[in-house]
Amino acid sequence: MLQGVLFDMDGLMFDTERVGRDGWHKAAEILHIDLPEGIIAAMRGTGTDRCREIFNAAIPGSLYDTAHDLRLRYADEVIAANGVPVKPGLRELLRRLKASDIPAVLATSTRREKALAYLQQTDVERYFTAAVFGPEVARPKPAPDIFLAAAAAIHADPAHCVVLEDSPNGLQAAKAAGCPAIVVPDLTPAPAESEHLWNYRAKDLREVQQILLKEREKL
Structure with missing residues (x-):
């Protein structure tokens, strides 16, 4: 679940x-x-x-x-x-998670002040139950620390927390943390499926929403 x-x-x-x-x-x-x-x-x-x-x-x-x-x-x-350029589908995904009582947690390598400013400027801060920032954990991605801390912040099992990532460093961190991952490629192409760094690949956050709705009982 x-x-x-x-x-x-x-x-x-x-x-x-x-x-x-x-x-x-x-x-x-x-x-x-x-x-x-x-x-x-x-x-x-x-x-x-x-x-x-x-x-x-x-x-x-x-x-x-x-x-x-x-x-x-x-x-x-x-x-x-x-302004901060928002990816298509972000707000719709966050609203759906909120309506479904599924916590959203920010797990970013960016420092707290800048990340929170971005959330506030785009009016999405209210959708996040918790947030973890890279400079505040012992080791950065690709180490698992940030995702383990993010799961702990909502008292959840990492194995039942889906990571949304675009970078290989982040996907390696998710795998090391034992979290299933959905890759949404940005500037860097998705790693090959044979590397086993992601469970699903989505073209954008709108497709992520569809995957989560379809697969949530398996995750």
Whole structure:
């Protein structure tokens, strides 16, 4: 029986990964460095310390913190000008979960202040029973900590909490936590089915709603 739905945020709820990717490109332009797409993809969905390791191992000069600040400045300016871009079907999915008494829990690598600001700006904060933020758990995705903490926040069995994710790092974390997962690909293609990192694949959050309604007794 489905006991809860654990939501990633960037790239899953909000179309912010594209803004972040463009921010990395802007930072690379300003710093006159080559930042391959593969490095940007490897940093997607994990925590700041792990991103720093990945970036500085690939790019000379220990420039991660400078580049990250430039990326954040770019993203903040774009979102201030245009608002937080909401993924199609998010509000409908959250309303359906609320009406069905299925708790929704935010489980994001983003820091608390920024994540809560996004929820408030898009008027979806009221739909979440609890929230867990990456900097507040011991290990970032792909470790299972954030999803274990999210399940614990609603006193649920992780095996009966469905994770919604777009990134391989997040899917690895879900698998390590023992949670079934629905992948909704964003910038990074879904891992091959043979990797056994997801139970269902959906093209968008509207399809996620259909999957949950159909499969909730099995989850």
